[in-house]
Amino acid sequence: MQTPIKIVRTIDDLRKQVSAWRAKGETVAMVPTMGALHQGHLSLVQLGQEKADHVVVSIFVNPTQFAPGEDLDAYPRTEAEDCEKLTAIGTDLAFIPSANEIYPEGFSTSVTVGGMTQILCGGTRPTHFDGVSLVVTKLLLACLPDIAIFGEKDYQQLMVIKRFVRDLNIPVQIEGGAIIREKDGLAMSSRNEYMTPKQRAIAPNFAKFLREAIADILDGTPVDAAIAATEQKLLDIGFQSVDYMEMRTVPDLELTTDPSQPARIIAAATIGKSRILDNWPVTDASRP
Ligand code: PAF
Numbered sequence: 001m002q003t004p005i006k007i008v009r010t011i012d013d014l015r016k017q018v019s020a021w022r023a024k025g026e027t028v029a030m031v032p033t034m035g036a037l038h039q040g041h042l043s044l045v046q047l048g049q050e051k052a053d054h055v056v057v058s059i060f061v062n063p064t065q066f067a068p069g070e071d072l073d074a075y076p077r078t079e080a081e082d083c084e085k086l087t088a089i090g091t092d093l094a095f096i097p098s099a100n101e102i103y104p105e106g107f108s109t110s111v112t113v114g115g116m117t118q119i120l121c122g123g124t125r126p127t128h129f130d131g132v133s134l135v136v137t138k139l140l141l142a143c144l145p146d147i148a149i150f151g152e153k154d155y156q157q158l159m160v161i162k163r164f165v166r167d168l169n170i171p172v173q174i175e176g177g178a179i180i181r182e183k184d185g186l187a188m189s190s191r192n193e194y195m196t197p198k199q200r201a202i203a204p205n206f207a208k209f210l211r212e213a214i215a216d217i218l219d220g221t222p223v224d225a226a227i228a229a230t231e232q233k234l235l236d237i238g239f240q241s242v243d244y245m246e247m248r249t250v251p252d253l254e255l256t257t258d259p260s261q262p263a264r265i266i267a268a269a270t271i272g273k274s275r276i277l278d279n280w281p282v283t284d285a286s287r288p
Pocket of ligand 1: 032065132136157
């Protein structure tokens, strides 16, 4: 039987372990998560294992990135299963702090990235990226890994993290890991669990329609028309709403209608209780 993954719950213990590795000249990758781990997270751990001698996975459902009324309480918490999955792939360390360890009594500091946090997801969740930026800053400073890896499914989050790490000179290299999809194309997400079987059957059309929109744009359809048609198709098959669907430049996330520059179609839509995110590069590789 494999030795269960080592778990630390305090920043002190995390630092002791990381210092011991550093003393031997070994490198460290960090994969911050909110748990409910699926193959998408595990692929980030495996990327970390390729790039560093040790991988630390943090599991912390961060209250500051949820607004009142969002799914903080319903968010799946599956520590035992998560640790089994991490053990199975040979992860070195899980950092699983309490809320009090991260936000002790009297905590009053914030981290805000201007501009790109008020668009896309920030349009409907205006305080979300403040919470993400704050907790990721804290996790990176607690661990000080050589590299930290975040999934490209949350593409805006990845760009925001890259921005504040650069702006604050945090000495950590930020890497994106490719989106991992179910066989039918749906991007893996802990929130997919909220779907009924009927909604789950409809959901893969989100990815399919986005790829069709990109093909149309590359073939000359104006961006606005391609997006409007795609939004309507999603509503017609049972999505309740399309929160946004936009073509944005990479890495600055500016609106663009020019498919010849590096850009992505980034979208969020709601089906049942699940708000699902996806994004695809505007290149021939995304054609269905
Ligand atoms: O993507 C997530 O799971 C979270 O937003 C993160 C980066 C772990 C911060 O809580």
